[in-house]
Amino acid sequence: MFRVLTSRYHGAYQARGKELPFMGQLTFSLYTAIAAAGHPATLHNEHYHGPFADDINDGDVVFVMVNPYNYRSAVELARNTRARGRDARFVGFAVCSFGNYLARRPDFDFPVLTDWPEAKAARLVEAVSANFPAAEQFAAMVNRLNDEQSPAERVWSGVSAADYYGMHSPDAEYFALDPSVSSASLFTHRGCPVGCAYCPYFGVPLQRVDYDMIERNIGWISDNLPGRRLNILDPTFNLGTPHCERVCSMITSINPSLRWWSETVVLKDPPLERMAAAGMVATSIGIESGSPRIQKDILRKNVRLDLIPDVLRRCQDLGIRVQTLLMVGVPTETEEDLEMTKRIADIARKCGHILTVTGAYMIDGTVFGQAAQETKESPGRIFEHGDNPYFPTEEIERRRAFILDTPPPDAPIAPHRPNRFGWLRRFIPNTLRPE
16 A cells, blocks of 8 residues: 655644644645556545554555654654564655655665655656565665656646635545645745755755646635635745746736735745735744854855844734744854844834744755754764754854843853864865954
């Protein structure tokens, strides 16, 4: 049996006090690619560990979504299955650079299909249907598919909203047809060309979704899920002006009353007025740091900090609520850097926007994650999402409190650790140590 598995917590969210498990579109797209090839598969939205391991049988092939949040549970499930004496094959799939990173690790527990895995999954299923391979042979097949993928297979036509939201799904109870759900999600691209040093999408080429599919899905969601906000999952939505204009025009022509959210990237002046006219009522802006040095030399993000105050105020005037994303505890971050980030936070607060302040995190497969391994006692270990080897947790919390303008802690700010920043010279050129 072929099983496609995603974590209960991957994309799960709260709706009126209850958790609604919600599968990612990548998971469902891979599932439909296998089914379209004529091979029955089951779709599971379960915990990776615990009782589910008892359901895996000899001869099963289990496709497992792997990302920085759930890969440890995926490994645990594979190990529990082997411990129970079950002869099953596990293969990971992912769309971000973290999956590519795991695929290159010889010590990872099972092989991983890398970028654009749907076509490769269908080919893998075809190959193993006639003859269940040994573990070594199975891993070699996956690696060969990763190496041989053609340009034609690097295209994603998307999945229909009708299927994705459960109208034709064998597991419809897992999808968001519940009337208590206030939003519906829609991809308009995969990948990201920006290449931020901390982001798991680093190095994944941008691939737009077929516009005919986008238009049909907007129409289906508008007709069948009335009153729900549309979440456009596209972290670079406004960067390509023709793309942004085309999707905005689709929305206004299909349903002018539709309200929606998308991320806004301020690498150039965003067309906020056009997006607001098309119904955008909320957005997230990943600013991370107010320091030009941190932006350029450390984060590799290069947000137009000179535009941020005006963008925040324009959003306020247009009625767009902004989730302002900021990051503290970035390697080499100084008090001066924190002050510059604090000034942006103050502007966002005065405009009535939301502040989200996190500690800098190190995800394997990113520049940060690769370099941060040098600071650990066990080089080469895989980091938990949220690990920060440069500042202790107490220091991260002090910095968050400073940005959020909450009562300051009693203890003074801890000193920097300049001996821990030498790795930056190898991975990020022209980086200077703090004085």
